[in-house]
Amino acid sequence: xxxxLLLHACCGPCSLEPVRLLRAEGFEPTICWTNPNIQPLxxxxxxLQTLRAWAxxxxxxxxxxxxxxxxxxxxxxxxxxxxxxxxxxxxxxLRLAEVCRIARERGFTHVxxxxxxxxxxxxDICEEEFVRLASAHGLxxxxxxxxxxxxxxxxxxxxxxxxxxxxCGCRFSAAEAAIERHEARDARKERRAAxxxxxxxxxxxxxVLAMVR
Numbered sequence: 001x002x003x004x005l006l007l008h009a010c011c012g013p014c015s016l017e018p019v020r021l022l023r024a025e026g027f028e029p030t031i032c033w034t035n036p037n038i039q040p041l042x043x044x045x046x047x048l049q050t051l052r053a054w055a056x057x058x059x060x061x062x063x064x065x066x067x068x069x070x071x072x073x074x075x076x077x078x079x080x081x082x083x084x085x086x087x088x089x090x091x092x093x094l095r096l097a098e099v100c101r102i103a104r105e106r107g108f109t110h111v112x113x114x115x116x117x118x119x120x121x122x123x124d125i126c127e128e129e130f131v132r133l134a135s136a137h138g139l140x141x142x143x144x145x146x147x148x149x150x151x152x153x154x155x156x157x158x159x160x161x162x163x164x165x166x167x168c169g170c171r172f173s174a175a176e177a178a179i180e181r182h183e184a185r186d187a188r189k190e191r192r193a194a195x196x197x198x199x200x201x202x203x204x205x206x207x208v209l210a211m212v213r
Contacts, residue, residue: 002028005142006064006106008099008113010035012051013157013164017149018114019059027110027142031055034066034098036073037091038169044068050163058160066102069094073170082172088122091170092129100137110140117146117153120168 005022007029009015015031022029033051038044048065055061076094080087096113103111111134115126127143134141157164167177 002026003110004108005029005110005112006032006099006103006108008032008034008096008111008115009051009063010114010118010169011047011165012054012162013153014114014117015051015054015059016156017153018112018117018144018146019061021144021146021149022112022142027112029061029112030106030108031061031063032066032099032102033063034068034095034102035169036068036070037077037095039171039174043165043169046163047165054160054162064102064106066098069098077170078172082176084172084176085122085125087170087172089125089129092122092126093133096130096133100133100139103139104137108139110142112142112144114146116144117150118168119147119150123147 002023003026005027007015007018007022009031019029031051033048035044035047038047052063055063073091073094077087077090080090092115099111099113103109111130113126113130115121115130116123123145130143131141154164166181167174
């Protein structure tokens with residue numbers, strides 16, 4: 001016998017392994033979409049479309065479209081700006097509170113979230129907010145560390161030709177991700193330049209070493 005579970009999904013690729021693993025535990029998930037953090041709106045809609053297509057065609061899952069109060073997100077989350085811990089905590093709280101509200105409204109007793117699969121999320125802070133909110137709503141929080149399965153999710157998403165985003169969702173995370181990519185690119189360039197300098201230096205020593213012999 002399976003246990004119905006409302007699963008908050010942040011995107012399609014991050015849903016792959018949590019759905020598989022939760023089903024293996026005896027849960028039957030229903031997806032709940034509530035992500036007013038995702039900007040711009042075109043990005044939000046593309047992620048939702050990817051999720052819904054996979055849920056219907058592959059996973060055979062119902063997707064509930066919950067509230068996406070972007071004004072509430074701007075009021076509660078945006079003021080934290082680049083203070084990532086404060087911003088993400090407020091963002092988790094806003095979205096997961098909506099998931100818990102829908103769970104109570106629809107008669108679910110168990111809730112979970114795909115936010116626990118990405119190594120880029122603030123795992124401990126997300127857990128704190130999730131457990132707190134589930135308890136406040138009288139729900140059972142099914143919190144699992146899905147992060148070891150993240151590489152499998154990426155491989156599956158590529159095999160399914162699913163759209164994958166390069167930042168968490170909000171405009172602040174997009175800027176942070178861009179900075180990190182530039183820093184990584186610069187670091188790669190410096191490593192290559194250092195390797196060339198070492199190679200040139202070693203080559204210049206060869207005639208000297210030959211004369212010593």
